[in-house]
Amino acid sequence: MRRYSGISSHSPGDNIFKFPYLPPSMGPLERYRKRAEEDIARVLRSWGVEIDVCVEEARPGFGDLTFRCFPLARALRDRPDSIAYRLCEELRPEGFERVEAVGGYVNFHLNRRAFTADVLREALNETLFYFPPRGRRVVVEHTSANPTGPLHVGRGRNPILGDTIARMLRAVGYDVVTHYYVNDMGKQAAVLMWGVERYGVEASGKWDHVYVEAYQRAYEGYDEDEVAELLRKYEEGDEEVSRKVKTVLSRVLEGIGETLASINVRVDRYVWESDVVRSEYMRRAMEVLGKLAEVDNGALYVSLDKLGIRSEKDRIYITRSDGTTLYPARDVAYHLMKSDEGDVLIDVLGEDHKLHGAFIKAVVEGATDVIVEPVFYSFVRLPEGRMSTRRGAVVYLDDLIEEAVERAAEEVRKRRGDMDPDELMEIARKVGISAVRYNVLKVQNEKPMVFRWEEALNFEGDSAPYVQYTYARASSILRNYEGEISTEPPSEVHPSEWALVKAMASYRSVVEAAAEKRSPHLVARYARDMADAFNAFYRDCPVLQAGGPARAYRVAIVTAYRKTMERIFDIIGVEKTEKM
RNA sequence: GGGCCCAUGGCCUAGUCUGGAUAUGGCGACGGCCUCCUAAGCCGUAGGUCGGGGGUUCGAAUCCCCCUGGGCCCGCCA
Structure with missing residues (x-):
């Protein structure tokens, strides 16, 4: 251990x-x-x-x-x-x-016997997992991908990290709400609209996949002025343009939402940039920024030096010469909005947003009493380089998920060919999506990752199926047992029992540390260590074949293990399955 | 060119914040284990100058400095 x-x-x-x-x-x-x-x-x-x-x-x-x-x-x-x-x-x-x-x-x-009894009792009555409410609200913003196409695995860490951070914080007593910031006023959205107008789309399947084709074609060559015109009309609230943009983006967002839901990622609220801009928060943001800003040829900028941020880039522009607002200003407004909802604002951002994150943190913390905490991750790259929707050099998250579930189905079929097909597919789904989540979570956020199919679909060793498998084994034991259970070790605690009990006892310190450090990989690692400990126990300590009072006691260990794993699974978004 | 991040056996990775007792696991390789609660498992073997060099310390993968390689950023885009 x-x-x-x-x-x-x-x-x-x-x-x-x-x-x-x-x-x-x-x-x-x-x-x-x-x-x-x-x-x-x-x-x-x-x-x-x-x-x-x-x-x-x-x-x-x-x-x-x-x-x-x-x-x-x-x-x-x-x-x-x-x-x-x-x-x-x-x-x-x-x-x-x-x-x-x-x-x-x-x-x-x-004292092993006394401690074991304590741990088992508290796991069974679930006090082991209980954290009192902290009276602190956290807003976790994650994903926030431009709604111009399907999510791809390059940024695939974002939803999985964000969702898991939200789950960790809930597990230790924070009130958490998750946000997706919808960038509808950006140039990308306008380019997509230009492509849709020019080339049209053919409805066939998920909207995000449908529209991305128009987006890619548009990027091959669009009219700069027409896109700017679209952008301007949308920003001014032109009725027809607004209606069209909202329709298209909502559809793409619907597709993205389906992808997220399919890997157990929950978004509580979608906040549209255009709504933020038209809100009171935008006015307040400009008030705050106005005190920091300087003028250059009619455009406003904030010098980073003034905010204490070290960077070669010395200024961040917040408005154009024509007075229209730029993304940094609008994001400040959005954070002011969030500051009404949370005491701590966590933003899960790609490494390309480091400077922006520092800017937002400095400005918003200077203007409010909330804490802004960007969490960065590095992009998942292809062996040949960076992924790009525009160039079509991507692996979509949907394709990865589909492949994972298919592969899982094959594996289940191999072992449980006689199983009811619906049940089999349900298990395959649970295994496949869990594998995808786990393989992202097990690596530290800021470590660079290269996408390789064989690693992304890893089902053995350090993987979700490995961990899920121990749960299925535990379930199988409990299915075949009827009778009392006992939390009292009848004799000396076996070393493998002890290692397992201690692993369970670490639940609190591990989960709390992971939550405070915003480090999901610690929980993934913990799940693996728990599974290792269970496998050693399974190997060394017969449960159903144990004689006398040892049986009821070992059944209690297995029951406690299952309960602990359910909590851990819940935090990392891995599905439990009783058979596999 | 400057700023930030990363570098641990063939490949992937934990430990780095908060310096200490044998550097964690996995994949791949090799050799074993299903008359015994699910072999997506278990056991064993081989494989390590913790990128390089200085420094601090009784003690450095961990802290400091320099260097090398890779990523990201350096736009009145988002």
Whole structure:
């Protein structure tokens, strides 16, 4: 098992520190950690040392919790291993079997039977997963792709990351609402409209795929003036143009929405740029920006230097010479709108928006008391280079999803050929879309990714199906069991049982750390580690064949595992399946 | 040219924020395991100058500086 540093009860990032009015929410591991920390603090105080004691989860083979003595060496003028030894002499922490000094560490060993019973009980009654409401609202804006065609995997990380960040935050007690910002006033939208007018479209299937052809053709050569004219008319609210644009973009958006829904991505609200521009927020945005802006030939710009942003580019223009607003200004307005809905505004943005993100953050935080937090990801590239809708060098998300589900169906058929076809397809859908999500989530946001079919469709090893498979195994055991279950280990806890119990106990610290760091890959990694631990347990500890009271107890472990995995699946948007 | 991001075995990747006890897993390769709760699984073997060079430190994949390679940005586009 891996060790999770998590968040200690004393780290500055801790929500108890930030929101002191909330009741402390502690799982079993946090309770023991706190006891260990308090006991160490007690001893250190008696030695005249007053520090923030931070006990960590130990790595395997070194007990369960650990305290590093190295940082104390200077203050105590003693060697770390000697400090550890002296500490052990005086420590009397409650609930631990033993405490020992190894090297410069103090290692705490939990009472395994008692801890196991605690974890199982709290997993079964679900208090293990409960976080009290924080009274903080978060708006997560993600995807926000120009509605000119289908989503492609180049930006495919955006919806999956954004949706998972929203789910993580909900899981730890935030009120979360997700937004999709619809860029209807941009040039791209106008080019699409120009293409539609010029070439028309043939309705055949999903609208996003239908319209993208007109968009691509338009890009081969459009009339600059006519596009500008369209843009101007739309911005002025010309009735006929507005109606046409809204119809077309809504249809494309409908297609995009279907794609999102198919991979369990939920968008609570679509906010149209044109609505923002015509709202009170636009006026307020210009007021805010007016205080920062300078004039160049009639156009307004904000100098980045003034905002404390280091960049070669020295200014960001917010209006044209003719007075019409530019994207940065409109986005400030949109963020002012969001600031009414949330205390923290998270924007999931491609790496090309880094400067823009810094600009918005500086301006909006200067004008309101909300926190703006851009989360960046790097594009998924093709082996031959960047994806581009215009050039047609793309893999559409829809095609990836379809391929994944088809491949999953083949795999299920191989193993469960006798299964009812509807059930089989349902399992294939769950496996396929989960695989797509997982393969994106398992890699850190800012790592560059190259799209390769064989990796995107990976169904074994570090993959969703691997993790789902353990859930199916657990389900299979429970299907074949009838009777009582017991959370009390009847005898010594088996090492594989222990590893699994500890993995479950990490739920709180892992999920909380992932949420606070906006790092979905930590939860994907955790799902994998849980599955590893379950597979070891499955290998070493027969459940249904176990004799005596061990059976009811191991069934409790399996039940707790399933419940924990359901929570984890829910956070990363992976589907559970009882058979596969 | 400047700014930001990335660099870990053949390939992909964790750990980097918050420096410490044997650098995490997976894919691929090789060798094993289905009369036994689902083999999308399990066990074992081989494979590592943590991009390079300096520095800080008792201790560096982790912090600082320089360099190299790749990505992104540098528009009165969005």
